[in-house]
Amino acid sequence: MSTHANVLDDLEWRGLVADSTDRDALHEHLGTGSVRYYVGFDPTAPSLHLGNLVQILTARRLQEAGHTPYLLVGGATGLIGDPRDSGERTLNSADTVKEWVERLRAQLERFLDFDGPNAATMVNNHDWTASLSTIDFLRDIGKHFPVNRMLARETVKRRLESGISFTEFSYVLLQSMDYLNLYRDHGITLQFGGSDQWGNLTGGVDLVRRADGGHVHAFSTPLITKADGTKYGKSEGGALWLDPEMLSPYAFYQFWLNVEDAKVGELLRVFTFLEHDEIEALEAESAEKPYLRLGQKALAAHVTTLVHGAEETARIEAASAALFGGGDLTALPGTTLAAALREAGAVTAPAGEDRWGIVDLFVAAGLAKSKGEARRTVGEGGAYLNNERVTDPDLVPGPEHALDGGWLVLRRGKKNLAGVELV
RNA sequence: GGCGGGUUGCCCGAGCGGCCAAUGGGAGCGGACUGUAAAUCCGUCGGCGUAGCCUUCGAAGGUUCGAAUCCUUCACCCGCCA
Numbered sequence: 001m002s003t004h005a006n007v008l009d010d011l012e013w014r015g016l017v018a019d020s021t022d023r024d025a026l027h028e029h030l031g032t033g034s035v036r037y038y039v040g041f042d043p044t045a046p047s048l049h050l051g052n053l054v055q056i057l058t059a060r061r062l063q064e065a066g067h068t069p070y071l072l073v074g075g076a077t078g079l080i081g082d083p084r085d086s087g088e089r090t091l092n093s094a095d096t097v098k099e100w101v102e103r104l105r106a107q108l109e110r111f112l113d114f115d116g117p118n119a120a121t122m123v124n125n126h127d128w129t130a131s132l133s134t135i136d137f138l139r140d141i142g143k144h145f146p147v148n149r150m151l152a153r154e155t156v157k158r159r160l161e162s163g164i165s166f167t168e169f170s171y172v173l174l175q176s177m178d179y180l181n182l183y184r185d186h187g188i189t190l191q192f193g194g195s196d197q198w199g200n201l202t203g204g205v206d207l208v209r210r211a212d213g214g215h216v217h218a219f220s221t222p223l224i225t226k227a228d229g230t231k232y233g234k235s236e237g238g239a240l241w242l243d244p245e246m247l248s249p250y251a252f253y254q255f256w257l258n259v260e261d262a263k264v265g266e267l268l269r270v271f272t273f274l275e276h277d278e279i280e281a282l283e284a285e286s287a288e289k290p291y292l293r294l295g296q297k298a299l300a301a302h303v304t305t306l307v308h309g310a311e312e313t314a315r316i317e318a319a320s321a322a323l324f325g326g327g328d329l330t331a332l333p334g335t336t337l338a339a340a341l342r343e344a345g346a347v348t349a350p351a352g353e354d355r356w357g358i359v360d361l362f363v364a365a366g367l368a369k370s371k372g373e374a375r376r377t378v379g380e381g382g383a384y385l386n387n388e389r390v391t392d393p394d395l396v397p398g399p400e401h402a403l404d405g406g407w408l409v410l411r412r413g414k415k416n417l418a419g420v421e422l423v
Numbered sequence: 424g425g426c427g428g429g430u431u432g433c434c435c436g437a438g439c440g441g442c443c444a445a446u447g448g449g450a451g452c453g454g455a456c457u458g459u460a461a462a463u464c465c466g467u468c469g470g471c472g473u474a475g476c477c478u479u480c481g482a483a484g485g486u487u488c489g490a491a492u493c494c495u496u497c498a499c500c501c502g503c504c505a
Contacts, residue, residue: 086434088500163500227461230450254459261460291458324459372470373452380467382453413452415459 005031007065011219013276014269016058018195020219021205029189029217034118035067037190038182040125040175041108042074043100044081044092047243048107050232051194053307054221054270056111058192059120061273068118070188071108075101075126077175082200083155083168091167101126107242111306121186125178141177144210145203153199172203179204180211188216195220224270227262242307249308250343253316254415256300257293261286264295272302319343323409323417329387334405341407341419351399351406351422358385358395365410365418377412384411 002010008027011017020026029035039055041048048056063069078097081089092100105122112120150156156169175197182188193201201218208214226232232240232255240255241247259267265283268274274282286295304313319340322332329337347365349356356364359374362383368374375393377383383390385397386409397408399422408420 161501258459261458264460290460293458293460296460320459368452370470372472373468375472376467377453380453413454 002061002065004033004035004066007062007067010065010276011058011061015266016054016061016221016270018220018222019198021202021217025215026190026217026219030065030067035062035190036070036186036188037062037067037192038070038072038123038179038188039192040072040074040077040178041104042082043078043097043104044089045239045241046100046103047241047246048104049242050240051224053242053303054224055193056108057271057273057306058221060111063112063118063120066118067190069112069120070123070182070186071112071120072123072125072178072182073101073104073108075124076129077125077171077178080167080171080174082171082175082197083159083164084196085155085158087159087162088165088168103243123182123186125174125181128181129174129177137173137177140211141173141180141207144207145173145176155196155199172200175200176203176207179216180207183208183214183216184212189214190217190219192219192221195223224267227260244308248343248345249304249312250316250319250345252307253300253304253313253320256303257296257320258415259296259299261290261295264299268295268299268302271306272299273306274298274302315339316343324415329409330403332404334403334407337403337407337409338405338419338421341409341417341421344417344419346419346421348421348423349408351402355396355398355422357393358383358390358397359393361397361408361410361420362412365420367410367412367416367418382413385409387411 005027008017008023008030037059039059041052041055059069059071075097078101079091079094081091101124108122114120150169150172151160153172156164159168179188179191191201191204198220201220205216205218208216224232239247240252242252244252256267264286265279268279268282272279282295282298285292301313301317304316318336319342322336322340323329323344332340345366349361349364358378359368359371362368362374362377363371368377374383378390378393381389381391385395385401386403399406401408402422403409406422408422410418410420
């Protein structure tokens with residue numbers, strides 16, 4: 001278990017510190033007692049995702065080491081949006097942002113402890129920006145930001161060619177002001193965030209010094225990427241949401257289980273609370289017998305438990321074992337099969353005279369976006385019914401294909417499964 | 424405010440009156456090889472259906488037998504000049 005001071009060593013061991021203000025000063029500061037720190041989340045979507053999870057778990061590590069977390073939800077900054085390389089953002093309506101703020105709060109509450117001596121606190125930057133006058137903002141905050149230095153920031157420089165609005169250009173002032181306010185009102189002296197936030201983090205540190213002469217700290221966590229440097233999430237057909245309505249826990253678990261060998265160790269360090277020796281042991285075993293995928297299994301189990309709970313994880317593990325265990329599907333008892341398919345994703349379809357063809361079933365089960373795609377998949381040899389390749393796109397499965405309990409098992413490619421219950 | 428350049432399918436980027444549903448690359452999807460890994464190779468990659476039809480090339484009009492390609496207006500972006 002980490003203590004006040006050595007938590008930074010743990011974070012560094014886990015590869016969670018990409019950049020930091022004076023490292024030794026920060027280390028010393030963390031040794032002085034329960035440091036109040038904050039991390040912000042902007043409501044730019046209805047759910048938090050994989051990238052946010054890094055911050056959430058880092059916040060928890062600091063709390064477990066005795067420090068005091070403040071979780072900021074950006075009710076104000078979410079109305080603006082920070083500059084990103086892909087270009088100017090489309091503004092979301094105030095109502096939408098408000099709704100997302102509430103959803104993010106609810107998600108965040110599960111991960112930290114809101115009781116005890118170093119209980120977590122939720123704050124919303126809308127509370128101190130809503131009534132702020134433009135003149136006060138320009139006089140009290142704006143005066144501390146030389147435009148020449150703002151223009152030199154990497155995120156801004158990259159946008160100067162393609163264009164950037166004053167709105168997004170000004171974002172750093174808002175986030176910096178958050179730090180100043182939290183420093184003044186709550187004695188917060190540490191902020192962290194993703195490495196893409198580094199400019200905003202240092203902006204706040206500078207503002208606290210310029211405005212109040214205060215010395216505060218900041219560090220950034222690394223961007224989590226695949227072994228080839230690209231982002232996670234795109235290849236799996238969407239962002240890795242934490243909300244079970246937006247990404248099923250089964251799909252979430254499968255994501256971790258399918259992580260590349262080369263990344264397992266790194267991800268275990270970042271996303272699990274396993275001790276150092278446990279992780280090193282898993283890394284060693286994985287290097288020796290990668291085909292057993294012990295690292296992936298541990299990773300999937302731990303992270304899914306953190307996000308979706310132990311019960312759900314147990315159901316998913318059972319489902320995965322049943323569906324990918326290599327056994328004969330037709331030998332599975334109906335109850336096991338039904339439970340497994342409900343985790344993986346299941347739909348119902350008529351069993352009578354009006355029953356559907358294989359192409360419609362693939363679309364209904366969500367394994368293909370259109371009939372054309374389903375038809376194509378059959379043509380490519382990637383469509384399976386009950387683990388047998390389908391070669392005829394006009395096949396109309398009937399009761400004679402049904403497994404125990406009236407189920408059909410559809411599969412696209414190697415690992416996309418769905419169940420159809422004939423009723 | 425003036426002049427010039429630009430806006431193409433998930434992304435980048437060709438096309439510049441018919442042969443364009445639109446070259447190429449990337450991503451994605453499928454197959455082979457494997458370990459529900461990586462790399463590699465092959466195939467595929469708007470929708471409906473397989474005759475062909477329908478909807479796409481910033482938006483709306485127009486010219487034409489026919490336009491992503493020409494004209495007009497509008498919106499947004501970039502550059503130079505005020």
